[in-house]
Structures are given as structure tokens and as C-alpha cells.
Amino acid sequence: MNRYFLYLIMLNMMINVIIFVPKILIQYRYEGAVSAVLIAIPIGVSLTVLYCKAISKFPEKALPEIFEKTNYRFIKIIHFGSVQAFTFIAGLITLVGFIDILSRFIDPEMPKIFILIIYLIGIILIIQMPTERVMYFLEIVLFLNTPLIFFIIFKALTSQGLSWDSMFEVGTHLFEVPNLKALAAATYVFSGYTNLMIFNRVIKGKLKIWNFIAVFFLGIFNLFTTFLIPIGFHGSDGAQEFLYPWISTADSLRLVYSPIERVIFLFLMFYMSISLVSISVHWHVALELLKGIFKDKGSKKKEWTVLSFFIVFAVTGVLYFNTVLLNKFTVYWLQIRFGFEVALVVIFFLWARRKKA
Secondary structure (H helix, E strand, O other), X not given: OOXXXXXXXXXXXXXXXXXXXXXXXXXXXXXXXXXHHHHHHHHHHHHHHXXXXXXXXXXXXXXXXXXXXXXXXXXXXXXXXHHHXXXXXXXXXXXXXXXXXXXXXXXXXOOHHXXXXXXXXXXXXXXXXXXXXXXXXXXXXXXHHHHHHHHHHHXXXXXXXXXXXXXXXXXXXXXXXXXXXXXXHHHHOOHHHHHHHHHHHHOOOOOOHHHHHHHHHHHHHHHHHHHHHXXXXXXXXXXXXXXXXXXXXXXXXXXXXXXXXXXXXXXXXXXXXXXXXXXXXXXXXXXHHHHHHOOOOOOHHHHHHHHHHHHHHHHHHHHHOOXXXXXXXXXXXXXXXXXXXXXXXXXXXXXXXXXXX
């Protein structure tokens, strides 16, 4: 089982617990979210298998190396540019959303731009590192935080405040027509495999079936805990009232014999590092794709030009988007991403098969 591959999958699953996926699923809990989650699991696993099978035909190569000798430079620019845009926006949404969370729940008096500057310093330092070092950084963060996150989930599942009746009530809407917005949100949980377009450089050997079995069970566990635990704590109607359902859920938990009794502070502290590395992974992929377009790939001037645009978009996003507007934008972006991702995976799979043949 390849641990680096699972790190990318788990990172994307973990960050979606706190950002907008649970809010979207809970919003459509009576209107097809349950069936959408069930359909999203085979779709997400299938896309993961197809993309991994395709890129494994080019061992230890990222997209820039795979397309390095192509004669169709214009097509290469369009392909890399479009993929880079979606990857960059994924990181930007996480950045803007988590800064809003920190501003609301940690220090409402601190200007958001100050929090952004702190984050950007760390992000810019990380995304310029070689891909292998970024993966080592990801490994350290997950090694430190994953057991604690699973402990919090275990604490939630065994809490007396969890109402299983509310969760079963939502489950009775299983046969509603799947909602497209909920389906797009649920499939995004599996999208960590797309980072292989750059991180395939550090994947040694072919991915075996056990990796995909692990993705299947992790996806089931992640989707249903992300979706149903807030409903169990706040009720099938009450859960919709919260902008960030999992933050409110964490605030409902107590660690009586711990030095820090309120779980929300531990929860946010763990997710500060997870969100930092998630944004860094997305933006590292975006930066490496753009560098793949450059003829002189070692040009620091062009690299800092790209980083300057990243910073400008981040500042604009934090200043312009409020919570409601960001939520609406994310819903539309997830739907566009879903269609784009399916098309990208299918086309790349067919192209890789034909290329190798």
C-alpha cells in the first residue's frame, strides 16, 4: 500500500470536513443528498482508479515531464492553464474559508488581512520547495494530527448528546432524486487523486488494488461522518442553521479531564496546520503546472511573477468575499469542477492508453 498516495487522499477528505461540503450536504438532506452521497462513492472511486491507472503508465513523472516533448504547445498551454486554474481556486477557497473561520471563532477583533499575511508567508515558503519535500511536510502534519482528529470523531460518535434518531430520520429520504449540488460536493471528497498530476514524481511503483480499497472505505467513513454527525448533534432541522456545522459540533463536545475542556479550540488548532498544508499542496501543483509551460523552467523572475498573482488573488478573495458570497461561489464552482474533472479523467485515461499502446 502506497502511503504517499493515501496521504493525498486523506488530506483532501480531512479538509472537507471543516469547509463547505458538510454545509451543502446538510442543506439538501431532504432533497436528494443521501442518494447523492451513495452515488458519489462509486463515481469518486472509479475516477480515482481511472486516473491512477492512466498516470501510472508514466512512472515517477508529473504532467510537465509527460508532455515535455509534445509538438502541440498551444494545446499544452490550454490544458495546463485550465487545470492550474481549478487547482488554484481549490486552494483559494480553502484559504478564504478558513481565515473566515479563524476570524469568527478565534479573534474577531483581528483584521483578516493580518491572518492572511501569516498564512501567505508559510504557503509561499512551502510551495517553492521540491515536490518531495512538500510531501515530507504533508507526512509530518498528518502524522501529528490524524490520530487526534480520529479521537475527536470517536468522541462525537460515543457522546450521549448524539441523536441517532435524527440521523435515521434523514436516512429515510434515501429514495429522493439525487441532487446535483450535493453530488458535486460529495465527489469532491475523493478529488485528492488529482494532485498526482505533480506528486506522481514521488510515487514509487504501481498502485495496487489495496490502495483503492482503502479509498473506498475511507470515502464511506468520511462522507457519512461529515454529513450525519452534525445532524445527530443539532437535529435534522437545527443543523441547517449553522454556517460551519462541524465547528458547532466540535463546540458541543467536552473533554472533562483534559487541560483544554472545549474541543473547539483543539479542533481549530489541528485544522490550522491541515488547512495550511492543504492550500500549499494545491498551490504547489498549480505553480508546477505553470512552470511546465515556461521554456526556461528555472526562471526565478517568472516564478515570482506567478507567486505575485497568487498573493493578489488571495488578498482580493479575503477582502471581497463574505461568508454567504463565498458559499454561493463554492456551490457553483463545485458543479463546474465535477463536470471538468470527469471529462479530464476520461480524456487523459484514453490518451494514456493510446499513447502507451
